[in-house]
Amino acid sequence: MSDREAAALVAVQTALARGPVVRAARLLSFFGEHSGGWLALGVAGAVLDRRRRPEWTVAAASVVASHAASIAVKRVVRRRRPHHEDVQVLAGTPSKLSFPSSHATSTTAAAIAYGALTNQPLVPLLVPPMAISRLVLGVHYPTDVLAGAVLGAVVARGVRRIVWGRR
Numbered sequence: 001m002s003d004r005e006a007a008a009l010v011a012v013q014t015a016l017a018r019g020p021v022v023r024a025a026r027l028l029s030f031f032g033e034h035s036g037g038w039l040a041l042g043v044a045g046a047v048l049d050r051r052r053r054p055e056w057t058v059a060a061a062s063v064v065a066s067h068a069a070s071i072a073v074k075r076v077v078r079r080r081r082p083h084h085e086d087v088q089v090l091a092g093t094p095s096k097l098s099f100p101s102s103h104a105t106s107t108t109a110a111a112i113a114y115g116a117l118t119n120q121p122l123v124p125l126l127v128p129p130m131a132i133s134r135l136v137l138g139v140h141y142p143t144d145v146l147a148g149a150v151l152g153a154v155v156a157r158g159v160r161r162i163v164w165g166r167r
Contacts, residue, residue: 001111005135005141005142005143006084006087007084008135008142009044009082009087009111009135009138009141009142010084010086010087012132012135012136012139013033013087013088013135013136013138016126016132017088017136017138018135019084021136022136022137023025024078024091025091025131025132025133025134025136025137025164026090026091028103028129028130028133029091029103029123029133029134030139031065032102032103032106032107032130033094034067034094034102035063035064035066035067035081035106035110037146038063038106038107038109038110038114039060039063039064041060041110041114042059042060042063042110042113042114043056043060044058044059045060045102045114046104046107046160052117052167054075055117056117057115057160058160058163058164059110059113059114059116059117060113060159061111061159062109062110062111062112062113062155062156062159063106063156065080065109065155065159066106066108066109066151066152066155066156067102067104067105067106067109068098069099069105069151070102070105070151070152071102072100073099073151074095074097074098074099074100074102075097076103077097077099077100078095078097078101079097079098079115079141079144080100081093081096081097081098081139081140081142082096082138082140087137087138087141088138088139089137090136090137091137091138091139092140092141094150098139098140098141098144099144099147099159100144100145100147100148100151101129101131101134101144101145101147102148102150103134103145103148104127104130104134104144104145104146104147104152104157105148105149105152106148106152107126107127107130107131107149107152108123108127108148108150108151108152108153108156109151109152109153109155110122110126110152110156111123111125111127111130111134111152112152112153113145113154113156113159113160116160127149130147131148131149132144133167156162
């Protein structure tokens with residue numbers, strides 16, 4: 001970890017890692033684990049909005065695809081999670097690999113895909129809290145969450161373009 005990233009991570013934890021914020025971050029972590037919460041929302045949309053079932057299905061598929069892409073990149077890059085003496089790790093993780101953040105990846109994909117379906121600006125509402133939660137919990141470096149957000153955006157837009165064209 002670079003000294004700058006360690007300092008940024010420690011600064012976030014110093015400023016924010018208190019009871020209610022840590023509890024909220026853990027809830028977000030649980031919701032986003034393996035993109036499960038975002039996938040459940042997409043399935044619910046497909047079930048409840050029959051008229052746009054194909055669109056909801058493609059949007060949910062983009063969430064799954066983004067998660068799969070993040071796992072593939074993690075296995076290639078093999079960056080270890082934060083291990084600096086001043087960083088508190090406040091949550092468990094399913095792997096020791098850090099780059100990119102799968103939570104940031106799937107959250108960004110969901111925000112873009114579901115935002116397009118609902119005509120709502122979901123990216124600024126959903127992505128920052130999830131990205132910050134990963135730092136508060138001490139399980140990712142800042143560049144992990146940034147790269148995850150970029151990857152999620154690329155996958156969500158790519159899936160949409162592959163399936164629907166420029167529509």
